Amino acid sequence: MVGYAATATMRSRGPGGRDPEPLTAHVQAVPGPRIVVVQDLDDEPAHGALWGEVMATTFTALGCLGTVTDGSVRDLDEARAIGFQFFAPAVTVSHGYARVEDVGVPVTVGGLTVSPGDLLHADKHGVLHVPAEIAAELPAAANRVITAEQEYIAWVRSPEFDPALLAERRTKMKDAFTL
Numbered sequence: 001m002v003g004y005a006a007t008a009t010m011r012s013r014g015p016g017g018r019d020p021e022p023l024t025a026h027v028q029a030v031p032g033p034r035i036v037v038v039q040d041l042d043d044e045p046a047h048g049a050l051w052g053e054v055m056a057t058t059f060t061a062l063g064c065l066g067t068v069t070d071g072s073v074r075d076l077d078e079a080r081a082i083g084f085q086f087f088a089p090a091v092t093v094s095h096g097y098a099r100v101e102d103v104g105v106p107v108t109v110g111g112l113t114v115s116p117g118d119l120l121h122a123d124k125h126g127v128l129h130v131p132a133e134i135a136a137e138l139p140a141a142a143n144r145v146i147t148a149e150q151e152y153i154a155w156v157r158s159p160e161f162d163p164a165l166l167a168e169r170r171t172k173m174k175d176a177f178t179l
Helices: 023-027 053-061 076-082 131-156 163-175
Strands: 002-011 033-042 049-051 064-069 086-087 099-103 108-110 112-113 119-124 126-130
Touching: 002 023, 002 064, 002 108, 002 112, 023 033, 023 053, 033 108, 033 126, 049 053, 049 064, 053 064, 053 076, 076 086, 076 112, 099 112, 112 126, 126 131, 131 163
Parallel strands: 002 033, 033 064, 064 086
Antiparallel strands: 002 099, 002 119, 108 112, 119 126
């Protein structure tokens, strides 16, 4: 998924609750497509899940593609069925006392610091921040890398493969990796 970050902090330990409306308002103020990035502030994160079927359904309707959190998630099948993506370190059976603490603030999740509006890319390998100043160049750069890798792989698998040329071919392939 690729989208712009809407950010929040949350807690799920101890009773309490806050109105989720500030998060829905913040999300709507961020350009789409959106990814909600939530930092769990509990001393031991992932005690309870802010994200489940209800939140996934609501935030899908608000133009969100998924969430990135260091907290936990639940209702995996239901979220998958509607196309909402979870990037989280844990799955739990309960939401506990999950509540949003703050919205629209810089957060740190999995070592990645994210500010509202940051462009993010996430796939099965992880989540990364895409600097705005290079975003327009990425599609062409990705095509160069894919082409170079596929040419290299095809050569390695071919009858023309020569181990003596590995260093030369790797250098040629790596040249495609620069923007």
